[in-house]
Amino acid sequence: MKKLILALLVLPFVAMAQPGDDAAVIKKISDEILRNGKAYDLLYQLTKQIGGRLAGSPQFAKAVQWGEQAMEKNGADNVFLQECMVPHWVRGGQDKAVIVEVDKRKTARALDVLALGNSLGSGTVTAEVLAVADFDELEKRKDEVKGKIVYYNKAFDATNVKPFISYGQTGIYRRSGPSRAAKYGAIGVMIRSLTESTANDPHTGAMAYMDSFPKIPAIAVGPRDADEVWELSKKAKFTMSMTTNGHFLPDTIGHNVVAELKGTEFPNQFITIGGHLDSWDVNEGASDDGTGVVHTIEIMRALQAIGYKPKHTLRFVLFANEENGLRGGTKYAEEAKAKGEKHIFALESDAGGFTPRGFSVQASKEQMTKLQSWLPLLSPYGVFEFTSDGGGADIGPLNRAFGIPVGELSPDPQRYFDLHHARSDVFENVNKRELLLGAVNMAALIYLIDKYSL
């Protein structure tokens, strides 16, 4: 009887203790990051001292060195590089587009444009422009395409509250628009930039040619110029001259930068946290994905700084070549598979350093229920939902290779596409507190998954 009473007295305390402990650990993580966080200063270094760092570029090699040192300085048990071959696309000069003739009258209206990544330049080509709203209109007017420059005016749907939905709906114009126009004899393609920004900055990004069609040059035009071109197309015939110089140099050696905090109970079981180190060449790659890079380093630093000893080995990965090849993420999964590693979860940050709202995950129903049971622990720091929108691009290969759950930080998305692949993606457009709160919430989730598994 005495024992039973003791059990009754003790049990509720034990049952309550855990959530209280978790809240205390997460508060400790948060305080460490908000008080002593290095993410913002690291981002300054990466963006201002290195800048744009497309795969294959000297800047990317410099970023690898920087990443290795930053990992070492910020608490890694060990750091290693993972070699992989990466494509080496170069812009090759200044991209230009000029409207040279409107209804047979000469003019010289320069547009603000950027060649699409992976596209092949062809010097200057001049042709009449066929402006279409979308692929449907292209198909209807396919007989008019031959010898022309096709302009796709497909815009973000402003009524989508989530801009990633708009990006999902329009991304195909950037990726496949050139070949779909080349199929009907177009000699060049221009797309409306994939953004709702009120500025006129053009937005680049990867495209891919279909091998069966001619590899024609392809550019994106700033949204304000896009409006003007579209209006013009409704009332006049006009000719445009576009100049592009993009080309591929031979594939070259790139690296994932990998750091570890060794697991104390399951050192051979891995949880991966990462972002991608490469960026486009036209900006500083601050929000895409400098913020993911420094989130990754910050989480490692903070967990180490508070003396946290993970049960599983935590792998912090700065991936190579997300933007135009995904060779880093692919290599990471291949090597994990080849070595027979056991992976249990991977988390990416590649949607910017804005105030966190949630995590998007790919997980089973049971895993989702478990994740959602943790929301009361995360909500004081900003995360209020888990959605089923999947993990990041770099950890996709890991997810497919191992069938493990994956996730990605979901920061507030409203400003992301103002900056995405545009010149404006610079350090100044990242806010320190928003950035740090992303690291807080990611670190908290990693702590919970390390402790309870999924």
Added chain:
Amino acid sequence: MKKLILALLVLPFVAMAQPGDDAAVIKKISDEILRNGKAYDLLYQLTKQIGGRLAGSPQFAKAVQWGEQAMEKNGADNVFLQECMVPHWVRGGQDKAVIVEVDKRKTARALDVLALGNSLGSGTVTAEVLAVADFDELEKRKDEVKGKIVYYNKAFDATNVKPFISYGQTGIYRRSGPSRAAKYGAIGVMIRSLTESTANDPHTGAMAYMDSFPKIPAIAVGPRDADEVWELSKKAKFTMSMTTNGHFLPDTIGHNVVAELKGTEFPNQFITIGGHLDSWDVNEGASDDGTGVVHTIEIMRALQAIGYKPKHTLRFVLFANEENGLRGGTKYAEEAKAKGEKHIFALESDAGGFTPRGFSVQASKEQMTKLQSWLPLLSPYGVFEFTSDGGGADIGPLNRAFGIPVGELSPDPQRYFDLHHARSDVFENVNKRELLLGAVNMAALIYLIDKYSL
């Protein structure tokens, strides 16, 4: 029996219809605002064509005219001005602070400062600086205060996830710091700006003298300069020269701008929606509170544009003089009381035009339950919580006069205090989509309260 069957068939449909209808109306509101919203262009006019507009200034009078016209153009059933006397404080010149001597060696280190609003300038005063961490230290060292300039280094607590908590903890240094130092014979006060910004912009804001003590000059110093001053104070004695010229001109006539959409069922019952038209003099008053002003106009425009006929009369109010007197909000409540008006709810936007996260309200438990039952209708547009943090300043008098529930939009708060009362509070630091989403969620809440009451 037939009747019963019919009832069974019909009832579930009727019961289901309402939420579906509400979702459809809110979607219509959202689409209208995201597609055709005028808030961003109106904000451009207010910030760039009028600019800073402190109560009593010619710019404020211009803003009243502008507000009246904007209301008329954007669908008001009627617009009227509500006259009230407002204070007329002017800065009177350029505020300066220079460290002129360190450990008896002459120097000339200029600090970036702004006089506090309502403070009285006294030309140039020069004195040794006594730097204290907080009021506790001031009290301990009160015997050292006489004849000196007191510097308060009270900073935001970085570990507060919600910056408004930090502002709540430090605001008293701006409001009462000068008189509390004057009490012990200080001849001037400087405070650390109330911000966690990484920039050095100083932040002004209202202070108030206690009549029993001398009215000494008071300034705020930028956060980077504040760090330097604080470090310096630990290792040296130093003398500072501060120049201020603030003074009051006689009270003058100001106006609330009020527009209405007339109620179809209860025209004599009012729901108030508002923001404040005045701003500090040193910036464009974009986020404080241009965004609240254009939210207010946009909500009216959108409800009218979709043909919504409110049951209650909706009052859209641009309040005068929130920043340094609250005379507009006070007048509005007084007049409502004097006329025996019936008010049922008031909603303010005065926390910026950032992506909405929730509403903070002052409401009974039952009202809170009702509000929370609407979250599934609001969450597609970004709002996921109602908190009990109260309504805005301008509708406080209405709340006290009528005991009605009040609320305020809670946008993401992380950037607000970077801009608040600083030169950086300009149009460029407002994002169009974030701004519009604030109007969407406010309009949706107003629709629900108009339809179901609270």
